[in-house]
Amino acid sequence: MIRLENVSLTYNQANTSVQALQNVSLEIVTGSRLAIIGPSGCGKSSLLFLMAGLYRPTSGEIYISGQKITGPRQETALILQDYGLFPWKTVWQNACLGLEIRGVAPSEQRKIVAPILEQLGLGEFTHHYPTQLSGGQRQRVAIARALALQPDLLLMDEPLSSLDALTRENLQDFLLDIWQRHRFTLVLVTHSIDEAAYLGDYIAVMSDRPGRIVSLVENAGSGSKNFRQSQHFHTQCNNLRHMLGVGAV
Ligand SMILES: Nc1ncnc2c1ncn2[C@@H]1O[C@H](COP(=O)(O)OP(=O)(O)O)[C@@H](O)[C@H]1O
Numbered sequence: 001m002i003r004l005e006n007v008s009l010t011y012n013q014a015n016t017s018v019q020a021l022q023n024v025s026l027e028i029v030t031g032s033r034l035a036i037i038g039p040s041g042c043g044k045s046s047l048l049f050l051m052a053g054l055y056r057p058t059s060g061e062i063y064i065s066g067q068k069i070t071g072p073r074q075e076t077a078l079i080l081q082d083y084g085l086f087p088w089k090t091v092w093q094n095a096c097l098g099l100e101i102r103g104v105a106p107s108e109q110r111k112i113v114a115p116i117l118e119q120l121g122l123g124e125f126t127h128h129y130p131t132q133l134s135g136g137q138r139q140r141v142a143i144a145r146a147l148a149l150q151p152d153l154l155l156m157d158e159p160l161s162s163l164d165a166l167t168r169e170n171l172q173d174f175l176l177d178i179w180q181r182h183r184f185t186l187v188l189v190t191h192s193i194d195e196a197a198y199l200g201d202y203i204a205v206m207s208d209r210p211g212r213i214v215s216l217v218e219n220a221g222s223g224s225k226n227f228r229q230s231q232h233f234h235t236q237c238n239n240l241r242h243m244l245g246v247g248a249v
């Protein structure tokens with residue numbers, strides 16, 4: 001469904017230029033879950049913004065469902081690292097925002113958003129403001145807003161990295177639930193080895209900047225809740241640790 005062909009990206013600013021990505025080629029199957037892992041600054045967010053159509057590659061091409069990407073598309077939703085919620089809007093208003101921007105009528109917004117907030121366990125919090133919520137709840141509001149757009153592709157940039165370990169594991173399970181129900185293609189950027197190994201049915205490992213894909217690992221067995229307790233999961237984590245050079249002296 002998603003095809004990246006020799007994608008490179010160089011940022012040019014004033015007199016300096018920074019090459020963020022170099023010849024990234026990748027195919028992502030429709031309905032799969034791709035985790036992208038790599039060291040800080042290697043170009044993960046840049047890669048996601050390119051897939052979202054927010055940036056244009058310096059060279060190379062990106063296709064989604066056969067269409068060359070030259071700008072944002074309606075069916076793609078992006079969840080940013082800091083959730084992107086407006087503090088002066090309630091949970092309800094934040095969740096409706098994407099639909100509001102698209103000019104969807106309020107009655108229609110209600111029909112779409114109410115069951116999603118219910119499903120995400122936020123039904124009682126519709127009148128709350130983001131500051132009145134926990135980090136995990138805020139992240140779920142951001143997910144609700146994305147799901148309201150009924151995306152076929154959900155892009156997430158380190159969505160769980162600022163949460164405590166327990167909340168993170170709960171939300172990882174929760175993300176799998178949501179994916180099972182909605183079956184969008186999921187591309188999730190993370191710097192957490194266990195998150196990549198738990199959530200991705202494929203894991204793309206990136207090099208230091210300029211980011212390249214050094215390996216695309218198939219992660220059979222992921223996607224079920226008991227995977228975290230399995231030997232396979234631990235082997236996969238060690239495998240990734242090794243590829244990323246963690247612990248190497
Ligand atoms: N808008 C920008 N202008 C100039 N340089 C940028 C911009 N965005 C990112 N970079 C640089 O590109 C590299 C990759 O950044 P980024 O994609 O954010 O990496 P990651 O998400 O893996 O941490 C970094 O060196 C960063 O400083």
Ligand SMILES: [Mg+2]
Nearest residue numbers: 044045046157
């Ligand atoms: Mg980033």
